[in-house]
Amino acid sequence: MTSHTAILSELLHRADITRQIERFVEAVWASSEPAYHVSHDRAGDSLYQPTPLAISVVQLKQMHDFIMGLDDEVEGEALRAFQDACRCVGLEFSPLVGMVCLNESEDGYLTPEETLNWFVKRVRTQFHTPQE
Numbered sequence: 001m002t003s004h005t006a007i008l009s010e011l012l013h014r015a016d017i018t019r020q021i022e023r024f025v026e027a028v029w030a031s032s033e034p035a036y037h038v039s040h041d042r043a044g045d046s047l048y049q050p051t052p053l054a055i056s057v058v059q060l061k062q063m064h065d066f067i068m069g070l071d072d073e074v075e076g077e078a079l080r081a082f083q084d085a086c087r088c089v090g091l092e093f094s095p096l097v098g099m100v101c102l103n104e105s106e107d108g109y110l111t112p113e114e115t116l117n118w119f120v121k122r123v124r125t126q127f128h129t130p131q132e
Contacts, residue, residue, distance in 0.1 A: 017066045018079065020059070025078035028053060028123045035116040048113040053120055057099045057112060060119075064091055085122035091115070 035055070036048040067074065067083045074080050090101045100109045101118065110118060 014066070017063060018076075021063050021067060021082045022076070022078040024053075024055065024063070025081050025123055028120050035120045036113040038113070038117075046111070046113075048111075054113075054116060057093070060091075060099065060116070061093045064093070081123055081126035084126040085119055088122045088126070089115070089119050091119065 031051075031053060033051045033053060035053040036050055039047045039049070041047055063082070064086055067079060068086060070079075070083070074083055092100050094100065099112045099115055101115045102108070103110050103114075104118075
């Protein structure tokens with residue numbers, strides 16, 4: 001049995017995720033920062049300092065799953081930029097390792113922080129870019 005409450009709840013959920021994506025893309029566009037500043041300790045290990053653009057893997061996965069579940073022709077420049085960046089970066093979510101993607105040379109995986117930094121760069125280049 002489909003109730004009006006269930007339908008309304010689903011519509012509100014979809015609208016909420018859409019607003020989250022739009023706000024994230026607008027924040028990325030309004031900033032020149034990465035999601036994480038990277039420095040190194042004395043041993044050469046990477047240290048990551050989050051910026052306001054750093055979002056949780058859970059939130060990004062929810063937005064990713066939503067946008068990738070839509071048709072290719074999403075409405076809105078921010079949603080298209082987010083979807084194109086997801087495809088370009090090749091985000092993967094694994095229960096064992098979390099969020100990863102291949103590096104640009106496709107010979108290794110990036111850390112979650114490096115993945116989010118690359119994703120932010122791709123969103124920035126996709127937003128306000130004419131779509132073919």
